[in-house]
Amino acid sequence: MRETPGPVFLERRTYRRRRMADAARMLPILGGALFLLPLLWEGKPGEPVRTSMVMFYLFPVWLLLAVTSVLISRHLRSDTDNGGGHGDH
Amino acid sequence: MxxxxxxxxxxxxxxxxxxxxxxxxxxxxxxxxxxxxxxxxxxxxxxxxxxxxxxxxxxxxxxxxxxxxxxxxxxxxxxxxxxxxxxxxxxxxxxxxxxxxxxxxxxxxxxxxxxxxxxxxxxxxxxxxxxxxxxxxxxxxxxxxxxxxxxxxxxxxxxxxxxxxxxxxxxxxxxxxxxxxxxxxxxxxxxxxxxxxxxxxxxxxxxxxxxxxxxxxxxxxxxxxxxxxxxxxxxxxxxxxxxxxxxxxxxxxxxxxxxxxxxxxxxxxxxxxxxxxxxxxxxxxxxxxxxxxxxxxxxxxxxxxxxxxxxxxxxxxxxxxxxxxxxxxxxxxxxxxxxxxxxxxxxxxxxxxxxxxxxPVWLWSTGGTAMMSGDVRHVALLARRLSIGGIVLLGYLYFQISGGGTALAAIGLVSFAGVAQFLPALLGGLFWRGANRTGALAGLGVGATVWLYCLFLPSFGPSMILPQTVFDHGPFGLGWLRPQALFGAVGMDPLVHAVMWSMMLNTAVFVMVSVMTFPRPVERLQGAQFVNVFQHSGTAPGWSGGLAQSEDLLIMSQRIMGGAQAQALFSSAAKRQGLAGYLPEPTPEFLQELERELSGSVGAATAHAMISQIVGGATVSVEDLMAVADETAQIMEYSSQLEAKTQEQERTARQLREAYQKLTQLSVQKDAFLSQISHELRTPMTSIRAFSEILRDTEGLSSEEKGKYATIIHDEAIRLTRLLDDLLDLSVLEHGQVVLNIHSGRLRDLLDRAVGAAGGETDMFKIERHGSEEELWLTTDLDRLAQVFINLISNARKYCDAGKPVLTITAKLETAGLVIDFTDNGSGIPTDQQSVIFEKFSRIGHTKAGGAGLGLAICREIMARLRGEIIYLPGQSGASFRVILPSETVSVPHVASA
Structure with missing residues (x-):
């Protein structure tokens, strides 16, 4: 069920869209890594990592992910979807 | 306050x-x-x-x-x-x-x-x-x-x-x-x-x-x-x-x-x-x-x-x-x-x-006969309402029985872990075509069991459903089956423990069973549709009905029925609905009508599938597909029959064309013959008339002159007689009235006789004879056969246009019988003439020599009577005729020579 290979070079806009789709795929992986990062924080002896510090890390990261998602999803309108869900160039 | x-x-x-x-x-x-x-x-x-x-x-x-x-x-x-x-x-x-x-x-x-x-x-x-x-x-x-x-x-x-x-x-x-x-x-x-x-x-x-x-x-x-x-x-x-x-x-x-x-x-x-x-x-x-x-x-x-x-x-x-x-x-x-x-x-x-x-239970209990659609609708609504009531009631009963009190979050996570068991089957189904029903059932079953045993039942607290001994020592004293320390995983957080084991076993069983078993065709079809949904569906169709659908329908119909017809159908439907233009509302009546129209072109199942694709947004069911395949098979069979018929017709047409060509040629020949025969008859008649008039009217002719003129009249009369004889002979042969006079004789003698009768060998005309087969004895009408030979030899003498004409006569015994070839070294007969030389009155080109073009026709008739054949042999050094005699007329030499 292989589709016939598409053109090697794409129009600028389509190319941009595909890179945005790549970014959309990468974003949750990046987010997952960032969310797990605090687990590695050890703190100094006698001065453990404070909850408020973790909050000051997690909430901005959260906001950052949401904003990035805004920027990415603006380029991923479904009416310009050419069905290239797989095998993107 | x-x-x-x-x-x-x-x-x-x-x-x-x-x-x-x-x-x-x-x-x-x-x-x-x-x-x-x-x-x-x-x-x-x-x-x-x-x-x-x-x-x-x-x-x-x-x-x-x-x-x-x-x-x-x-x-x-x-x-x-x-x-x-x-x-x-x-x-x-x-x-x-x-x-x-x-x-x-x-x-x-x-x-x-x-x-x-x-x-x-x-x-x-x-x-x-x-x-x-x-x-x-x-x-x-x-x-x-x-x-x-x-x-x-x-x-x-x-x-x-x-x-x-x-x-x-x-x-x-x-x-x-x-x-x-x-x-x-x-x-x-x-x-x-x-x-x-x-x-x-x-x-x-x-x-x-x-x-x-x-x-x-x-x-x-x-x-x-x-x-x-x-x-x-x-x-x-x-x-x-x-x-x-x-x-x-x-x-x-x-x-x-x-x-x-x-x-x-x-x-x-x-x-x-x-x-x-x-x-x-x-x-x-x-x-x-x-x-x-x-x-x-x-x-x-x-x-x-x-x-x-x-x-x-x-x-x-x-x-x-x-x-x-x-x-x-x-x-x-x-x-x-x-x-x-x-x-x-x-x-x-x-x-x-x-x-x-x-x-399903209701349909089964009513014998699977959903009589009317309204009926089912009513039952389905009732079932939905009762289910809602039942589920809320269940929740209420659970609340009553558990009595509340436990920390809220704990039970929420238990519930999360339960539904998370769907995940392998869900994601596997969306991304892996190899995932199949057996695997999904097995994985889900194992995951659900582990979840029930390790998380759900223990969540009621020790000794509530599972006795304390099971927590401490496992069921039947099997320590490795303790619900919160499965396979010896002691000391883990109970929730993480249960989630880990249930998801891991669920996924493993799902993948392994899927790999080892075979899916049914429907599963494979659905699998392809799910996994490759973006290649299959394009942009998702809108659910709301309206003119957009009508337009899609019109586009599709035009492809199938042709533009004018589809537009006429659509505009008349629109007019009936009181609308202007080409796009009627997609009402059930109109769709039915359209489906009927389309099914005339592409078959009922295909039409149904196509319309439901556009209007219902529903996917084609396997039954639809099978019906389509059926129709396609029928169409293919029909078209192969058509093809066979077409070939037959083409053959017939070719034969007809050939027959027509032959007829046209014959017609040309007939015209040519008529002018020829009139010429042939007229020329001797004219000479006879002219010389007889001279004899009658001219005074003082010397006897030498009289004798000369009388001889001319005589010769011309003989020519006329010969022509008439030939015509008579042919007519007799053609009507099968000939009586064969069967004798036995040696081929060599027969050929000698024919060569002699045809004027013999001269310096200007060489005859070469090959083949030991001339010793063969023939039992047939030797006179008629000789007539054929004479005709062929004299034709060669008359028409061979080589500088030193040579006729080669070869006799061979083949499976078809005795084959005697008469081949000269002239230019032969043009291909377009070869098919008509055996016809009556056919004369090749403008022949200087006499003859009414009856010789070969007579030869063919004679050979047919003798159950043999005479054909023109193309591709030889010159004109070549082959006389074939059936093997039963041929006998071994020594019997006859004895």
């Missing part, structure tokens, strides 16, 4: 408001006015049913107990939402293109529409949802009693049970009213979605209001709040990695698999594009929902008396501080969270129960 009565009044007004919102939205949608109902904002807000009363109240409780761990419940869904391009996009597309009604429906249709699988999923969903509904009822009653406890004026405290009962009853009523208006689950529940969107705003506003009050009203700003956090019991970050990772993954899985989430995310989805907005807006919503949780927990722990239930801090903090209206708002927020969850969960699970359990 606000009395309990005010709370009840506000609550009732709020409920009435929700009814009004739902009613208004439903009405607007039915009138087609509600474009604002289909906005991405409403979609995003409807997703917030993920935040139930458990998260509204329980998050603060969880934060008070174990710090930031509560965040994992929001981080999982955040990752799923920002990763919408991976999973949600595909799920929504599949859901729309396959007209999926629930997660059970999705899994069952992916695996070949297996109802067994659907029943299993439904069962697990009911088991997982019931405690969750109980949890919502509990939170409402708990918050109500908390409120009541603070109200000194309340004469008597209402019992928990009665509150829960009335809440359950109200919820069931609301759900039945707005959840079962229309049967088709794909017709969105606009009223319900609008109501839960409003509730989403209310609960966020309530939580933010309490949060702002706590931070700026109680703690005195951001800085002091942070100080309080640092001074609180949850000041340090000593999160267990296992739980942090495990809970994040679990909540992500549950976000995809929860029946109610599936309902709002996939089934109620209006437009795939809404996901783009939800992809950032919903994580934002979750972040705002959790922003003030830690401050509220910390301040609650600080201010409220020790021993207060941290699950109720959101409510008790404003009450303690005398902010009654804030407390009421907070109560409404919690109430909203609880009710919206119960409503959507009841709709989602009741759809599964009625579609996959009640309806």
């Amino acid at each position: 606000a009395t309990l009565n005010v709370l009840v009044l506000v609550c009732l007004l709020y409920v009435a408001f929700l009814f009004a919102v739902a009613f208004g939205a439903d009405r607007a949608a039915r009138r087609g006015r509600g474009t604002w109902l289909r906005s991405p904002v409403v979609y995003t807000l409807s997703l917030s049913i993920y935040c139930t009363a458990w998260t509204f109240y329980g998050a603060v409780g969880s934060a008070a107990r174990s710090g930031l761990e509560f965040l994992t419940i929001y981080l999982g869904p955040t990752l799923v939402m920002i990763g919408w391009w991976w999973t949600l996009r595909k799920m929504v597309r599949v859901g729309r293109s396959q007209r999926i009604t629930s997660i059970a429906d999705l899994i069952s249709s992916r695996y070949g529409k297996s109802n067994l699988l659907a029943v299993l999923v439904t069962l697990l969903a009911v088991i997982g949802t019931t405690p969750y509904i109980a949890l919502q009822l509990q939170s409402v009653t708990l918050s109500f009693s908390t409120f009541a406890a603070h109200d000194a004026s309340a004469a008597e405290l209402p019992t928990l049970q009665s509150t829960a009962f009335w809440v359950a009853l109200g919820l069931a009523l609301f759900t039945i009213l707005f959840g079962t208006r229309n049967l088709d689950a794909n017709e969105r529940h606009h009223g319900v979605v609008m109501a839960i969107a409003v509730e989403a705003v209310v609960k966020l506003a309530a939580l933010l209001a309490v949060g702002i009050f706590v931070v700026w009203g109680l703690a005195g700003g951001i800085g002091p709040t942070l100080d309080r956090i640092d001074a609180s019991p949850i000041a340090t970050w000593d999160q267990s990695g296992g739980r942090w990772i495990g809970l994040t993954m679990l909540s992500a899985a549950a976000f995809l698999c929860l029946p109610r989430m599936f309902q709002v995310m996939v089934v109620e989805n209006e437009d795939e594009d809404h996901l783009r907005t939800a992809a950032w807006a919903f994580p934002g919503y979750l972040m705002l929902m959790s922003l003030f949780v830690v401050p509220i927990a910390v301040v609650g722990l600080d201010i409220l008396p020790p021993g207060s239930n941290p699950d109720m801090f959101v409510l008790t903090l404003p009450l303690q501080e005398g902010r009654d209206w804030l407390a009421i708002l907070s109560f409404i927020g919690g109430f909203s969270s609880a009710t919206s969850m119960v409503i959507v969960a009841a709709i989602a699970v009741s759809t599964m129960v009625s579609n996959h359990v009640v309806m």
Whole structure:
């Protein structure tokens, strides 16, 4: 069920869209890594990592992910979807 | 101080408001006015049913107990939402293109529409949802009693049970009213979605209001709040990695698999594009929902008396501080969270129960004869309503029996782990074509069993269902089967332990069984449609009917029927409907008519499939496909028959063309002959007449002259006689009146005679004879055969145009008989003439020599009488004739020579 290979070079806009789709795929992986990062924080002896510090890390990261998602999803309108869900160039 | 009565009044007004919102939205949608109902904002807000009363109240409780761990419940869904391009996009597309009604429906249709699988999923969903509904009822009653406890004026405290009962009853009523208006689950529940969107705003506003009050009203700003956090019991970050990772993954899985989430995310989805907005807006919503949780927990722990239930801090903090209206708002927020969850969960699970359990049973019990469509519709609606009632009742009973009291969050996670068992089958179904029904059944079965044994049953507490000895020593003393230390995994967190084992075994069994078994054809077909949904579906079709469909239909019909005919059909239909132009409304009558028209061109099944593809948006069923294949096979057979007929006709046409050519040539020959014969007859006659007139009229002719003229007259008369003889001979031969005079003789003698009769060999005409076969004896009409030979030899003498004419006569004995070839070294006969030389009166070119062109015709007739053949042999050095005599006329030499 292989589709016939598409053109090697794409129009600028389509190319941009595909890179945005790549970014959309990468974003949750990046987010997952960032969310797990605090687990590695050890703190100094006698001065453990404070909850408020973790909050000051997690909430901005959260906001950052949401904003990035805004920027990415603006380029991923479904009416310009050419069905290239797989095998993107 | 606000009395309990005010709370009840506000609550009732709020409920009435929700009814009004739902009613208004439903009405607007039915009138087609509600474009604002289909906005991405409403979609995003409807997703917030993920935040139930458990998260509204329980998050603060969880934060008070174990710090930031509560965040994992929001981080999982955040990752799923920002990763919408991976999973949600595909799920929504599949859901729309396959007209999926629930997660059970999705899994069952992916695996070949297996109802067994659907029943299993439904069962697990009911088991997982019931405690969750109980949890919502509990939170409402708990918050109500908390409120009541603070109200000194309340004469008597209402019992928990009665509150829960009335809440359950109200919820069931609301759900039945707005959840079962229309049967088709794909017709969105606009009223319900609008109501839960409003509730989403209310609960966020309530939580933010309490949060702002706590931070700026109680703690005195951001800085002091942070100080309080640092001074609180949850000041340090000593999160267990296992739980942090495990809970994040679990909540992500549950976000995809929860029946109610599936309902709002996939089934109620209006437009795939809404996901783009939800992809950032919903994580934002979750972040705002959790922003003030830690401050509220910390301040609650600080201010409220020790021993207060941290699950109720959101409510008790404003009450303690005398902010009654804030407390009421907070109560409404919690109430909203609880009710919206119960409503959507009841709709989602009741759809599964009625579609996959009640309806099959009913159809089976009535003998599978669904008489009229109205009949089924009625039963389905009733089943849906009863299911809603039943599910809410189950939740209520669970609440009654468990008696409440346990920490809210725990039971929520148990429920999450239960529905997360769908994940392998769900993701496997969407991304792996090799996943099959047997694998899904096995994986789901194993996962569900492990979950029940390791998490669900123990959640009732030791000695409740599973006896304490099982916890300590395993069933039947098998230590490695202890429910919280399976396979010797001792000392793990019970939840992480159960999630790990159930998901791992579930996935492993699912993959292994899928790899080792074979799917049915339907499964493979569905698998391809699901996994490659983006190649198959294009952009998802809109659900709303209208002229767009008519246009699609027109485009399709023009392709099939031809432009003018299709346009005529469409415009006449439009005229009947009172419309101008070419696009009629796609009414059932028109569609039926169109289908009939189309089926004339492409077959009934194909026409049906094509129209339902455009109008219904429904996928083609396997039966449709098989019918199409059938028709195609028929068409192919028919066309191969046609092809055979065409070939036959072509052959006939070729033969006819040949016959026509021959006839034309014959006609030309006949004309030529007539002029020839008249010439042949006229020339001697003219000479005879002229010379006889000279003899009669001229005086004084010498006797020498008279003799000369008489000889000319005589010769001409002989020529005439010969011509007439030939004609007579041919006529006799042709009419089969000839009597054969059979003798035996040697071929050599016969040839000698023929050569002699034809004028013999001279210097100007050489005859070469080859072949020992001349010794053969023939038993046939030798005179006639000699006539043929003479004719051939004299033809060669007359017509051979070589400088030194040589005739070669070769006799050979072949399987066909005796073959005698007469080949000269002239230029031969042109190809276009070869077919007519044996015809009567045919003369080649302008022959100088006499003869009426009857010789070869006579030869052919003679040979036919002698059961032999004479043919022209093309491709020799010159003109070549082959005489074939049947082998029975030939005999061995020594017999005859003896």
